[in-house]
Amino acid sequence: MTNSFDAQPDNAFSANAARTERGAALRASSPDDNLYMLGISKSFNGVAALHSVSFTASSGEIHALLGANGAGKSTLMKILSGAYRADVGNIHIGSRPLHIKSPADAKRQGIHCVYQEVDTALVPQLTVAENIMMDRMGQANRSWWVSPRRIRQEAEKAMQSLGAAIPLTKRVEQCTLAEKQMVLLARILAEQAKVVIFDEPTAPLSHEEAMRLFQMMRSMRDLGVVVIFISHRLPEVFAESDRITIMRDGQIVHSSQTDETTPEEVVRHMLGKTFEEEFPKEQAVIGDVLLQVQGITRGRKVRDVSFDVRQGEIVGIVGVVGAGKTELSRLLTGVDVYERGSMSLNGVPLIPKEPADAVRAGIVLVPEERRKQGVFVQESIQHNISVPLLKALSLLGFVRKRNESCLAEQMRDRLTIKSSSVKQEVKYLSGGNQQKVSIGKWLETPAHVYVLDEPTKGVDIGAKSDMFRIIGKLVQQGKGIVYLTCEFNEVIGIADRIYVMYDGELVQAFQRNEVTQEQLMFYASAGQGGEWK
């Protein structure tokens, strides 16, 4: 299975268009504003996360920082933004050394972070202008008095330099997600930001919203800000960034101008492996029908959904964010209860009222929100993996510790979970390894059907191909897989049958090798409102 990132369907991401624009842009860059992180080392509990990393980003560039999960990029950025402190190493802007001891320090020195959760940083009852100027108002050395007129003027200025237009008197609680993000960016600009870190900023956004965000990112760059851009989505990285730096195993392994490299080369550097390994599709015998879903409905989010899953089959359900995939996965596994329709597993009718009912019947969920729903971050790998198996591991109600740790060791090797031991708490694992724990707990249960909701979200490419290998093993054992995702290339890579979900309904069905990414994209964004030619 080959997969070229240049063949991405959305033309707006096309590298050429973005580059032309970039050439014409005015630069206010100056070497005095360049960011230097020199010889940064950091270890946690004796495990080195960063080995003497030196990272340089110039003023007036969008610098993409890439790497598999656990490569050290978030650790490096957390050191920059003051959440962690480096063991060794120093940070400069131009020739000025910075002493960053806390996130507040970092902000004072002009280093800002843009988080996905915009709501935590904004006050919903205040106006857009007041939110933009909030940091300013909060500072102790400012005057006691707040002039609404000056607030408006300065907020206006910040808005304009971003090229954004929201009424300044609008209250933030009435803003859309994208507008809130604009407010946040304007606020960062109003604070004379020198470095702005965008950590996976497009994950919760629709396509247009993402485009608008990139527009603002470019505006910031043109004002001479160092823009650091972290993303797992290579098409947008290639379309938007000026320079790419790649980390692996706590070191920087590659850095070059974006137009001097290719997606294939980037993936090779991230993985240290070749690109072809991305979708190892295992051959499996497809058998009898396992799960039959007939017209299940709940509210507007899932409407009249029917499909079936056979033994050894991977059924892909694709759709854009908000199409109702997560809601469907919750109905299938009893997290929510469906209002109409029916389900049967192995021919036996199933009306799960609670996840426990679904689990007992043999249908299990690997949820999208891994840290909140998939794993117990405070608990060890061992305790996480044994949760659904406690009954089998217990004698007279008491858990047999030896069997439990045996199982965990076995699962750790089988899934190649990177950790110091099975007693390690899950919160110290990288996203990909947490995902392996989240799916690993089901592997020894007698489950027949696995419902996987966005299993590769926030997972690096190395762990991704491990996930595909695990899924391949499952279908070889005759399990059925429901694979819900918004990554079109993934379903094309591994699914035997593909359904397109649009606005709560399944609108199209395809066999393997019968459909292209462009077609899927088309139906996922147009529903039944057209025919692909």
Add this chain to the structure above:
Amino acid sequence: MNTGFKDRLLNFCFRYGAIIVIIGVVAFFSVRLPYFFSSANLADILRSISIVTFVAIGVTLSLIVDGFDLSVGSTVSLTTVVTASLMIWYEMPLVIVIIVPLLVGAVIGCINAFFIVKLRIPDLLTTLAVMYIVAGIHKTYTKGYTVYNNMQFEDGTKAPGKMYESFLQLGKGEVSFGFFSVPIPVLLMLIAVIGVHVMLKHSRFGRQMYMTGGNEEAARLSGIRINRIRTIAYILSGMCAAIGGLIYAARVGSGQIDAGSPLLMEAVAAVFVGFSVFGAGKPNIIGTFFGSVLIGVLVNGLTMMNLQYYTHDIVKGTVLILALAVTFYVIHRARTA
């Protein structure tokens, strides 16, 4: 380097702080009070903490499932007078005298669980309301009078019964093991502490309780019936308080009004002191036991130093806030670091 030392000092405080404070307090009282370290007094301390420990075990269980049970104090009050009245007013057989209060505790736990688990009212508010309801019931039941042997009613008649000698053994009796003898309530307490500890540490149910409290959503998706687990936790909490009430009645030999109200505070303090015993950082029974030892020693010592009883709340409150400070400060640092 400086911060490293500070971190280690904090961690040390978190791990051994509570133990060091207990040893320090015992040493202080032993030096100041000649009779403090006598075997009679130590047995007395253990006897008095047995009630608090049972109540605190209940609070621990509710905290483990990420809940809170404020109603335990009132439950002790109610079960104490119910126990006494069953003997003094109704002269019921011993079995009933013991079973009915346990059922009362279980019912209160069920009521809490219904409002918290089914109707999703926040635990603190639910149990606060239930605490007042139960307190009201126990005063209404006794019309505000203490229930004592052959008590006189308002209409001049006398209650027929007395507290049974066999029942009083529960609070005052001793079991002798060759050279030394152990008071029965202390023995019951030790059995409960060890039993519940083993249950929480090693049983499937205990594991499911910690999982439910740690991440309710993940626990549910993993197939744990969290509503059942939480309901059982509240019922057990009510029953632990009921056992506390039984022992209280047996120790005092009457059904005192408002017997349990100071116990809520002591139990909560004991549980939170327990967070920082050996650096557990979460509710645990061994910690809770050490917590009630600390509270018991303090109350006993302060009484012997002739501090008025009404000043005790100041001391107990201070212990609670210090325990909370250590626990939450260290947990917060661990989360952010």
